[in-house]
Amino acid sequence: MKRYKGFTLIELMVVIAIISIIMAYAIPNYQQQVIRSKRVEGQNRLIEIAAAQERHNAIYNQYATALGGTESATNLGLPAAAINTINYNVTMPNNNNGYTLRARGKNGSTQENDNLGGQNCRVMRLNGLGRKTPLACWQ
Numbered sequence: 001m002k003r004y005k006g007f008t009l010i011e012l013m014v015v016i017a018i019i020s021i022i023m024a025y026a027i028p029n030y031q032q033q034v035i036r037s038k039r040v041e042g043q044n045r046l047i048e049i050a051a052a053q054e055r056h057n058a059i060y061n062q063y064a065t066a067l068g069g070t071e072s073a074t075n076l077g078l079p080a081a082a083i084n085t086i087n088y089n090v091t092m093p094n095n096n097n098g099y100t101l102r103a104r105g106k107n108g109s110t111q112e113n114d115n116l117g118g119q120n121c122r123v124m125r126l127n128g129l130g131r132k133t134p135l136a137c138w139q
Contacts (some may be wrong), residue, residue: 098128
């Protein structure tokens with residue numbers, strides 16, 4: 001009786017099934033890690049701008065009401081590259097009592113559908129009191 005070398009069809013199907021199960025678990029976890037890393041990028045930018053606001057307050061004795069442009073008593077003087085990131089647009093809505101910074105995920109980015117624990121993390125906020133919202137997105 002002659003013995004053939006190689007794999008049987010059943011062995012190949014078992015290997016493909018195992019690889020499929022591993023990929024079904026790995027791909028969603030990888031995508032979540034990518035979203036988390038991009039969320040941290042937006043959080044870091046908010047913290048950097050908040051630190052610039054505090055420095056501005058120490059120098060001019062008031063918080064800036066605008067982010068970009070030439071530095072003055074009412075303007076933070078940050079270049080555009082220091083305000084927005086690849087995945088987030090950072091704005092500062094008018095607020096007479098301190099400041100509130102808002103990072104909004106850009107359209108077409110993975111941040112558009114960023115949800116964590118039932119919280120929509122597409123828009124993150126940081127105010128002058130250090131309050132971070134939504135809280136689940138900052139942990």
